Structure formats: C-alpha cells, structure tokens
Amino acid sequence: MILSGRGVSAVLGPTNTGKTHFAIERMVAHGSGMIGLPLRLLAREVYTRVVERVGVKNVALVTGEEKISPPNARFSVCTVEAMPRETKVAFVAIDEVQLAGDLERGHIFTDRLLHLRGREETLLLGSATMKSILLQLLPGITIVERPRLSQLFYAGQKKITRLPQRTAIVAFSADEVYAIAELIRRQRGGAAVVLGALSPRTRNAQVGLYQEGDVEYLVATDAIGMGLNLDVDHVAFAQDRKFDGYQFRNLNSGELGQIAGRAGRHIKDGTFGVTGRVNPFDDELVERLETHVFDPVKVLQWRTAQFDYSSVTALQRSLDAAPRIEGLTRALPATDQQALEFLSRYPEIADIADRPDRVEKLWEACALPDYRRITPAQHADLIQSLYFDLVRRGTVNEDFLADQVRRADRTDGEIDTLSARIAQIRTWTYVSNRPGWLADPTHWQEKTREIEDRLSDALHERLTKRFVDRRTSVLMKRLRENAMLEAEISVNGDVFVEGHAMGQLSGFRFTPISGMEGPDAKAVEAAAHRALALEFEARAARLHASGNGDLAIGSDGLVRWVGDPVARLIGTDHILHPRVIVLADEQLTGAARDHVAARIERFVNHHISTVLKPLDDLSRAEDLQGLAKGLAFQLVENLGVLFRRDVADDVKSLDQDGRASMRRYGVRFGAYHIFMPALLKPAPAELITLLWALKNDGLDKAGYGDLIPVLAAGRTSVVTDTTYERMFYKLAGFRFLGKRAVRIDILERLADLIRPLLQWKPGTTPRPEGAYDGRRFVTTTAMLSILGATPDDMEEILKGLGYRADSVSAEEAAGFLAAQKPSSTETAEVTKPEAESVDDADQSTVDGETDATASEVVAETSAPTEAPVADVATAEDAAAAEPTEPKPVLLWRPGGRNDNQRPAGRPAGDRRSAGQGQRTAGGERTSSAEPRNDQRRDDRRPDNRGERRDDNRGKFAGKGERQDRGDRKDRGPRPERDNNKSQPARFEAKPPRKEKPVDPDSPFAKLAALKEQMKK
Incomplete structure (x- = not known):
C-alpha cells in the first residue's frame, strides 16, 4: 500500500541549492524529527551540525554500524537503511531520493519515500529528475524547485x-x-x-x-x-x-x-x-x-515489504514478487537476497529454518552488509555461522567474536592491509549493534568502535604519509596566509623552513631537497628564498668584508668562499685576466650582488698577480732591451716556458748582458728549455694550466680538470694521456716524451748527467759511471732515479729527446771496456771531469761570463719526488741464477745530422749522419735508424738545432769533427773482412788498472762480474 502524497513536500534541484541545510532548519523547528541520509559519512556530518543547534543530549545517531542513543533524544540522524518503516516523530526527511533508481540500493529508498511519513511534515530532497515520477507515484505531493546558488x-x-x-x-x-x-x-x-x-x-x-x-x-x-x-x-x-x-x-x-x-x-x-x-x-x-x-527518472527500484516467513522457499517467492504499480520495477537481487539463495541450498539450513521465527531470523542475518567485498559464497558461510549461533545459542558465540576481533586489532601494515582490517571490524561493529545478537552488546560496541577508530587513524596516517608531502602542504598553507616564514640554517648549510627540511644553501645558491618537482616544487623553492632573503644580504656583507684567506680558486675553475662555490671563471682573450661569473640565485640583487662581484674580482686579480709574480714582473720589465725584451715577450706569451729549439737563433745572438738582465727576473737558459723555475712549483703550475684550459674551450670540454692537480703535485714525471694537448703538459712544466711526461727542470738535470759522459775521453781520466767510448753512454741508476722511470720508460724518454741507440751484446761491451782501461802510469795524474753545466748548456764561455749551473736551476724548483726504479739484479744474483741469454746493452748517442740538432752534451766533433751509420766498439757498422714513435717531429729531435759549440779547446765544431775523424786511436783498428764476412773485433788492450768496488745495486753489476771473470 502506497501512502498519499498529501503533506509531503519534495524540494528538488541541482547540487549547491541548500536542500540539506533547509531540511535541518525545518527539522529543528519541530518538537521531534528524523532525517535519512545516503552515507554514514554524511550522517555523521549532519549529526554534528544538529548537535550544534540543539545539544548532544537531544540528538541520536543511528547507522548500521553505530548507534548513539541518548535517553529522551528528540531528533534522529540515520542512514536510509537504518530508518524504520514506521515512526511517530513530527518531521521526516529523506535526502538524495534520486537514489531510488539505483540498481543496488534503490529499493530501500523507494520503500522509505513511499511508506515513511512524519506526523506533521515530510520532506523529500533530491534531484529535479525525480519530479515526474514523484508526481506519478504520490498524488498530492508539493514540488518545490530550488535554483543553484552559483553557476x-x-x-x-x-x-x-x-x-x-x-x-x-x-x-x-x-x-x-x-x-x-x-x-x-x-x-x-x-x-x-x-x-x-x-x-x-x-x-x-x-x-x-x-x-x-x-x-x-x-x-x-x-x-x-x-x-x-x-x-x-x-x-x-x-x-x-x-x-x-x-x-x-x-x-x-x-x-x-x-x-x-x-x-x-x-x-x-x-x-x-x-x-x-x-x-x-x-x-x-x-x-x-x-x-x-537531465533525463528524468522513469522507474524506481522496488522490492516487496510483505515477506512470507512460513518457509525459506516462501520467503524467496515473496522476494520475487513483481510490483503492480506503474513506475516501479522489481529490483535485482541485492546482497541479502543473494546470501539467502546460497544458504537455501544448504541442507543444514533447510533443517534448522523450519519455523517462521527461524526463517525471519535467517532473513535478518542475511542483511549483514558485505563490507569485505568477498564472494557471495564466502559471505554466506559467515552468515551461516552467525545464524547457527543465534538459533542454537540465542546469541553469537562471544569466543568466536573475540577471536575475530583480536585478529583485526593490529595497526601495522600498509594501506590495503589496514583497509581489509577496517572492513572486517566493521562487520563485527554491525553485529554488535544488532538488537538481541549479543549477550553483552555494550561491551562489544565500545570494543569494536575503539578498534575501528584506531585502525581508521592508522589508515589516515598511512594515506597521508604516502600521498601528502607534509613539508610542501604546510608551506603552501603558510604562503596562502601570507605569513612570515621562519627559516633556520644549520652549520653545514641545511635549510629548515617552518621546521621542515627544504634543501641546502651553498654560498648564494639554494638547492631544494631531492624528490620535489613540478609547480609546487617551484612554490616551495620560492618560499625558501623568501625566508632566506635576509640571509643572502647578510652573506653578501660578510663576503665583501672577508679577507683573501677565506677565498680560493679550485682546479675546477670555481672560486670558493669558506668552501662554498660563489663564482666561476671563464676564459677571455687575455689569458691572465679571466672573466668572473657570480654563482647566485636571483634573490641576490642590487648593491649586494655588485659588492659580491667586485670583491671576487679583486681577489682573482690579486691571486693571479701574486702566484704568477715572476711572470707579471717579467711582463712589466723596463730594463730589458733589444733581443732580451723580445725573448721576454715570447716567454710571457708562452706562460714561462719556451722550447730552446724554437728560439735558438735569438738565444745564440743574445749577448751576456741581455742574458744577465733576464736572469735577474728568474729566467734560466737550459739545454732544452728557456724557463722560469719559480713557475714550476705546484701553485703556479696549477694556476697556469687552469688559465690555459679556461681559455681553450673550458675545463668541461677539454677535460683537464682532473689532470691539473696531478701535474701540480710536484711529481718529476707522469704517465701521459694522448687525449690531452701537449701544450697543456708544457705549461704545467712537463715535456711530453712518449709514454711519459717529464718535468723540464728534471730534464735539465738529466742533461747535466749525460754531458760529462759524452765529454769524457778514453784513457785520460777515470771513467764516469755510464760513459762508454766518449761518443756513447749507457743509462745509469741516477738517471732512472731523478726521472722516476723504468728502463723501458728511459728508452722512450731518450728517444723523445733525439738520442739514438746502438745495441751490442754484454760480452762485447765488457771486452771493449776492458780494452779501454788506462795504464797505471796514465792514471797517476787524474784530472777532475768538466761536468758542470754552463750557460746554454755548452762547454764554452761567452765574453768570459758563464751562466747559472744546472745545480742552481734545480735548487730554485721544488724538490722532486723520486719514484722507485726497477729492480736490478746484483752480481751475486746473476752468478747464482741459471744461465740465460743476456740482454743486449743499449749505447746511446746523439742524433744524426739530418736531425738538424743535437742534444746538450754532444761532443763538438761528432757530426755523424744518421744515414751513414757508425761503427761499434767492435768495429762493426751499425744502423743509426731508430724506431719511429708517435712523437711529433719536433719532440723527436734533440734541442739546440743549428748551434755549434767548441770543445773547450778553442776549436770550431767543424774542425774538431775532422780532427776527431782523423784520430782513430781511441776507436781501435778496423776489423779484417774475409769474403764479406764480419770478423770479431780486436782491441788494443792497455795495462789493466785496479778497479773500484762495484756497487751491487748498480745496473752494471753484471758487466762488472763479467770483467772479473775475464781477468781470471
């Protein structure tokens, strides 16, 4: 039976028309009332609003899972499912009545709007799409349409x-x-x-x-x-x-x-x-x-309210009944009807549901909502357990209930786990709120409500942690309020705004914490900058007043202030005057930024002029004249290092006064280079290479940033990298020689060691270690030590300097050395070898004045770090070892004439051509050709090309050469040739003389051992 529409008002309209607010106002105007809402959440909201109007003692909240029922409560806020089918209250309102057309819940809304009335007033609230169907089903209803308050x-x-x-x-x-x-x-x-x-x-x-x-x-x-x-x-x-x-x-x-x-x-x-x-x-x-x-609602979902409890089958038939009124349609089976269909198939259910009261109890149990969203069969099994307890025990087994509740009472886990536990506890909350289902319902209502609240809070925390960045949300809220943000900066630069970590402040640049991106990240960054505005100004003032000790230029081209980068250097046309780019955020503006830029520029200029003072002084020298001035200009343009071969003519023409004037500015004339030893120290070398790299495509593109500290570390030689330009090594104070680059002052020391070996004349003075026949020499431990190189490296280095090697066997070398020993009478008077290096690394003087010695050059540079040399077998080890074929001995000599130059220390009379070859100590002619390496031609040739030096005897090199070629006494007789077949060399042995003890660590220990055997 459908009640009349008289006394019923339908307030219809779109959202934001104030319908719910109107219903609350109408309800509290009556002595009693009830309002039904579609959601428990909305019921909670309306309950709170009604309590604010009439007090908590006068309002009840009734939902399927929650009941708040103060004694003598005049008003009730319910979910539609929890509304009774009959009531005596003066006012009834049903919200969102358009849900009567919903396939799942529509039949409940249809039943309430057709049958539930207030004594004095009934309000139906919903969409305007319900107008026609309400007029059809409820004749006499009053329709009130409300317009939307906004567009x-x-x-x-x-x-x-x-x-x-x-x-x-x-x-x-x-x-x-x-x-x-x-x-x-x-x-x-x-x-x-x-x-x-x-x-x-x-x-x-x-x-x-x-x-x-x-x-x-x-x-x-x-x-x-x-x-x-x-x-x-x-x-x-x-x-x-x-x-x-x-x-x-x-x-x-x-x-x-x-x-x-x-x-x-x-x-x-x-x-x-x-x-x-x-x-x-x-x-x-x-x-x-x-x-x-919108399209009007044409039919409402309907299910009978007249249930036949005589049997389970009869109940199912009544649920299948069709409506007899136009505008209503039979609803699809809901969750409760689906559960009944499953349970009706169980024989034990049919056996126990044998009376109307038990059938009614079964239908009541089937109303349990499926909060867990499980399968209908699983849901039916739970209902069966509850129903058996209700029939057999009268109440649900509280031990079973306690076990289920205990399983849900855990707040660990992630969102899905907590959501599943909440669904489970809501099931037991519903059970505890069903009348007559529990022996102690109050206890379980409180227990399940407490657990649900705790799980809900934990779920809210997980959702917030996963989907809300609290730092961003708090800052955005403060920005909207236009509030002054509180910033705090830790000692290491960590920035905290309103107590939240925001990022890192380094110098004048703020870096947001990782993980932030998008428009809100920009807003957060803006908030941090807003809070850091005063800090930027304060830092600018401190930097402007700071001393030079707080600033530094790194090998990466960055200027740092107390460790933080504040500027970057950019190369310009003038290598000694790089451009300064201030590294600061946009918030550093105006006078503060100008002060920072000016202070950094002053420091950079002061640092360059101080560290490169020798170069700066040379560029400003006013007392240099003529060739000296031109040579000084070239030296400044090349940042303190010139290959001597490149300026050989200028050096040759430079008089002693000019040389002396340049020496006063720290210039040294070496065998291979014209250089300034003071610039070879780590700090100047690092700065020079940095400035050159900045000008030549920058550090990042050229890739020199990692190499600069290595070259500037004071090492005497390093392994070369062919990807770097050789000019870079030169400016760092190194000569690129094959697989190794050697510091130029160390090369000058090497020249000092080689010169006396090539000046020595056989049979005149004690033989220096490494000397062979006055024209050739072998490498010594001292050479390896100062270069920090292995014998293989030494071979590459000497070839790179233009020396060439002849290979002879150890036996042949030992025999030749034995034949060249001076007699006892010849050794009575021993003269001191002329081993000192002089100006231009030759043996002559110009106008009676000598240049600085090599020892003076080395003294003005940093002490080299000597690398360990390769292990050399001692004589004892050689004697004890198994007999093996001895390695050939390399005899080094200056390059031939087609090299157009010769190394420092080459005898003035030696003008052998590479194409001519030369004879070995045994009289055999050897080829002077050497393997070509990947060095450029200029680096392969010895320095000082085109120069001739006398032999300290006042004779020209050409004449000395002819004399040397004419006097063959020290070279031994020519070997006899028979049928183009070489014969073993014969030497004119001189009376043996007593040899000094052989150093067992010497690389020539094996040769010494062989000589001793020959004596015996």
Whole structure:
C-alpha cells in the first residue's frame, strides 16, 4: 500500500541549492524529527551540525554500524537503511531520493519515500529528475524547485599535473585513485583521498586535510557526489566509466551532473572538465551539465515489504514478487537476497529454518552488509555461522567474536592491509549493534568502535604519509596566509623552513631537497628564498668584508668562499685576466650582488698577480732591451716556458748582458728549455694550466680538470694521456716524451748527467759511471732515479729527446771496456771531469761570463719526488741464477745530422749522419735508424738545432769533427773482412788498472762480474 502524497513536500534541484541545510532548519523547528541520509559519512556530518543547534543530549545517531542513543533524544540522524518503516516523530526527511533508481540500493529508498511519513511534515530532497515520477507515484505531493546558488562552467581537458588548486579529481576504482594521488604528491605536493570503502573516521580526516588547506587536491570516487560539502573550485573526471556491481558502463548525464555539481559552493562559481586520459565532453553533454537539465527518472527500484516467513522457499517467492504499480520495477537481487539463495541450498539450513521465527531470523542475518567485498559464497558461510549461533545459542558465540576481533586489532601494515582490517571490524561493529545478537552488546560496541577508530587513524596516517608531502602542504598553507616564514640554517648549510627540511644553501645558491618537482616544487623553492632573503644580504656583507684567506680558486675553475662555490671563471682573450661569473640565485640583487662581484674580482686579480709574480714582473720589465725584451715577450706569451729549439737563433745572438738582465727576473737558459723555475712549483703550475684550459674551450670540454692537480703535485714525471694537448703538459712544466711526461727542470738535470759522459775521453781520466767510448753512454741508476722511470720508460724518454741507440751484446761491451782501461802510469795524474753545466748548456764561455749551473736551476724548483726504479739484479744474483741469454746493452748517442740538432752534451766533433751509420766498439757498422714513435717531429729531435759549440779547446765544431775523424786511436783498428764476412773485433788492450768496488745495486753489476771473470 502506497501512502498519499498529501503533506509531503519534495524540494528538488541541482547540487549547491541548500536542500540539506533547509531540511535541518525545518527539522529543528519541530518538537521531534528524523532525517535519512545516503552515507554514514554524511550522517555523521549532519549529526554534528544538529548537535550544534540543539545539544548532544537531544540528538541520536543511528547507522548500521553505530548507534548513539541518548535517553529522551528528540531528533534522529540515520542512514536510509537504518530508518524504520514506521515512526511517530513530527518531521521526516529523506535526502538524495534520486537514489531510488539505483540498481543496488534503490529499493530501500523507494520503500522509505513511499511508506515513511512524519506526523506533521515530510520532506523529500533530491534531484529535479525525480519530479515526474514523484508526481506519478504520490498524488498530492508539493514540488518545490530550488535554483543553484552559483553557476557551473566547462573548463575542457587538462593534464592532471596542470590542474588548478582546489580541484577534486574523480575516478571509480581504488587503484586508480591511489595512482592519481601518488602522481599529485610527486608533482604538486600531495592530495587527500576519499573512497566509499574508507571508514567514516578516515574519510573525515582526509576531507579535513583538504578543507583546512593542508593539501590543494582531493582524489575521490563518486562518493563525493553524495552531499559532501567541500570547498571545491574545479572537478576533473579522470574516468567516465564505472562498475556498478553488475557491469562496466558509462556514467549517465545525471550521475556526471551530481559529481560535477560539487564544484563551486554557495555563491562561488565552479568549473568541471576532464583529464588527459578522458575524451572531452561533447557540446550537448556540456550544455546539460551547465544548465542542470537531465533525463528524468522513469522507474524506481522496488522490492516487496510483505515477506512470507512460513518457509525459506516462501520467503524467496515473496522476494520475487513483481510490483503492480506503474513506475516501479522489481529490483535485482541485492546482497541479502543473494546470501539467502546460497544458504537455501544448504541442507543444514533447510533443517534448522523450519519455523517462521527461524526463517525471519535467517532473513535478518542475511542483511549483514558485505563490507569485505568477498564472494557471495564466502559471505554466506559467515552468515551461516552467525545464524547457527543465534538459533542454537540465542546469541553469537562471544569466543568466536573475540577471536575475530583480536585478529583485526593490529595497526601495522600498509594501506590495503589496514583497509581489509577496517572492513572486517566493521562487520563485527554491525553485529554488535544488532538488537538481541549479543549477550553483552555494550561491551562489544565500545570494543569494536575503539578498534575501528584506531585502525581508521592508522589508515589516515598511512594515506597521508604516502600521498601528502607534509613539508610542501604546510608551506603552501603558510604562503596562502601570507605569513612570515621562519627559516633556520644549520652549520653545514641545511635549510629548515617552518621546521621542515627544504634543501641546502651553498654560498648564494639554494638547492631544494631531492624528490620535489613540478609547480609546487617551484612554490616551495620560492618560499625558501623568501625566508632566506635576509640571509643572502647578510652573506653578501660578510663576503665583501672577508679577507683573501677565506677565498680560493679550485682546479675546477670555481672560486670558493669558506668552501662554498660563489663564482666561476671563464676564459677571455687575455689569458691572465679571466672573466668572473657570480654563482647566485636571483634573490641576490642590487648593491649586494655588485659588492659580491667586485670583491671576487679583486681577489682573482690579486691571486693571479701574486702566484704568477715572476711572470707579471717579467711582463712589466723596463730594463730589458733589444733581443732580451723580445725573448721576454715570447716567454710571457708562452706562460714561462719556451722550447730552446724554437728560439735558438735569438738565444745564440743574445749577448751576456741581455742574458744577465733576464736572469735577474728568474729566467734560466737550459739545454732544452728557456724557463722560469719559480713557475714550476705546484701553485703556479696549477694556476697556469687552469688559465690555459679556461681559455681553450673550458675545463668541461677539454677535460683537464682532473689532470691539473696531478701535474701540480710536484711529481718529476707522469704517465701521459694522448687525449690531452701537449701544450697543456708544457705549461704545467712537463715535456711530453712518449709514454711519459717529464718535468723540464728534471730534464735539465738529466742533461747535466749525460754531458760529462759524452765529454769524457778514453784513457785520460777515470771513467764516469755510464760513459762508454766518449761518443756513447749507457743509462745509469741516477738517471732512472731523478726521472722516476723504468728502463723501458728511459728508452722512450731518450728517444723523445733525439738520442739514438746502438745495441751490442754484454760480452762485447765488457771486452771493449776492458780494452779501454788506462795504464797505471796514465792514471797517476787524474784530472777532475768538466761536468758542470754552463750557460746554454755548452762547454764554452761567452765574453768570459758563464751562466747559472744546472745545480742552481734545480735548487730554485721544488724538490722532486723520486719514484722507485726497477729492480736490478746484483752480481751475486746473476752468478747464482741459471744461465740465460743476456740482454743486449743499449749505447746511446746523439742524433744524426739530418736531425738538424743535437742534444746538450754532444761532443763538438761528432757530426755523424744518421744515414751513414757508425761503427761499434767492435768495429762493426751499425744502423743509426731508430724506431719511429708517435712523437711529433719536433719532440723527436734533440734541442739546440743549428748551434755549434767548441770543445773547450778553442776549436770550431767543424774542425774538431775532422780532427776527431782523423784520430782513430781511441776507436781501435778496423776489423779484417774475409769474403764479406764480419770478423770479431780486436782491441788494443792497455795495462789493466785496479778497479773500484762495484756497487751491487748498480745496473752494471753484471758487466762488472763479467770483467772479473775475464781477468781470471
């Protein structure tokens, strides 16, 4: 039987028309009243508002899972399912009556609007789409249409990351909601999450985050369309299809309008649109949504209220009854009816449900909601257990209940785990609130409510932790309030704003903490800069007043102030005057930035002029004249190092006065280089190479940044890298020689060691270690030591300097040395070998004045770091070892005439050509050709090309050469040749003389051992 529509008013209209507020006002105007709402969450909200009006003692809250029933309460706030079918209160209101057309819950709304009335007034609240069906079903009803308080506009399609603030993004699955919320957190700082599956307490907490401004975005299902009052400016649909419990389908215009209508509150207009993954709405749909004109509801879902409890089968037949009134349609089986169908198949159910009261109890048990969203069979099994307890025991087994509750009473786990526990505890909360189901319902109501609240709080915490960046949300809120942000900077530069870590302040640059990106990251960075504005000014003042000791230039071209980079050097046309680029954020402006730039420029200029003072002094020298001035200019242009071969003519023409004037500025004339020893020290070398690298494509492009500290570390030689330009090694004070680069002052020391070996004349003085026949020499331990090289490296280095090697066997070398020993009478008078190096590394003087010695050059440079040399077998080891073929001995000599130059220390009379070859100590002619390496031709040749030096006897080199060629006494007789077959060399042995003890660590220990054997 359907009641008449007389005394019933329907307040219809779109969202934001104030319908719910109107119903609350009407209810409290009566002595008693009841209002039914579609959601427990909304019921909670309305309950709070009514309590504020009439007091907590006068309001009851009744839902399936919660009951607050003060004695003598005059007003009741209920979910529609919890509303009784009959009541005596003066006022009744039912909200969102358009849900009577919902396939799953519609029959409950239909039953209440058709049968439940207030004694004095009944209000039906809902969409205007219900107007025609209500007029049809309830004759005499009064229809009141209310217009929307604000307008709604379509904003089109936008990417999620470009949505405006105060936006609600709508999706229709938990997975999609979580994915969108995660994206919003990364891009925009965070989002609140609202799903129908969340407990009311969790949903309220999440809505509170959004409403209080902690986050600017809300990601939700269509649950927000059911009366949640939110300050939403824009609604964006991330999906337009949903699963309605039976199938996936597109939302109709009325459902879209219900959700989109949440944008704009009171008199504030709102907008709606779609995200990038949803096709834009067509014009017709947009017009409907903007004007709130939707298809009317034509039928309502209906299920009989006349249940036949005579048997389970009879109950099922009554549930299948069809409506007899036009405008109603039989509802699809709901969860309770599906559970009954499953249970009716169980024989034990048929046996126990044998009386009407038991059948009614079975139907009551089937009303248990499926909060856990499990299969109908599993849900039916739970109902069966509860039903058996109710029939056999009268109440649910509390031991079983306690065990289930204890399993749910855990707050560990992630979002899905906590959501499952909340669904489980809501089941037992419902059980505890069913009349007559428990022996001690009050205890279990309190227990389950406490656990649900604790789980809800834990879920809210997990959701917030996962989808909300608290740092960003707090700062955004403070920025909206236009409040002064409090900043704190730790000793190591960590920046905290409002107690949240924001990033690192290094010098005048702020680096946000990792993980922030998107527009909100920029807003957070702006907030940090706003809080750091005063700090920037204070740092600028401190830098301007700081001393030079607080500033430094690194090998990476950065200028650092107390360790923090504040500027970068850029190369210019003038290598000694690089450009300074201040490294600072835009917040450092005006006078503060100018002061910082000026102070850094003063430091850079002072640092360069101080560290490179010898070069600066030479460039400003006014007492240099003629060739000296020109040579000084070239030396400055080349940053203190010149290959002597490149300026050989100028050096040869430079008189002693000019040389002396240049020496006063620290210039040294070496055998291979013209250089300034003071610039070879680590600090000047590092600065020179840095300035050159800056000018030549920069450190990053050239890749010199890592090599500069190695070259400037004071090492005597390093392994070369062919990817670097050789000029770079030169400016660092190194000569590129094959696989190794050797410091130029060390090469000059090497020249000092080689010169006396080539000046020695056999049979005149004691033989220096390493000397052979006056024209050739062998490498010595001293040479290896000062170069920090192995014998193989030494071979590369000597070849790079232009020396060439002849290979003879150890026996042949030993025999020749024995033959060249001076007699005892010849050794009576021993003259001191002329081993000192003089100006231009030759043996002559110019105008009676000598240049600085090599020892003086070395003294002015940093002490070299001697690298260990290769192990050399001692004579004892050689004797004890198994007989092996001895390695050939390399006899080094200066390069031939076609090299156009010769190394320092070459005898003035030696003008043998490379093409001519020369004879060995045994009389055999050897080829002077050497293997070509990857050195440039200039680096392969000995230095000082084109120069001739006398032999300290006042004779020209050409004449000396002819004399040397004419006097063959020291070279031994020519070997006899028979049928073009070489004969063993014969030497004219001189009387043996006593040899000095052989150093067992000498590389010539083996030769010494062989000589001893020959004596015996």
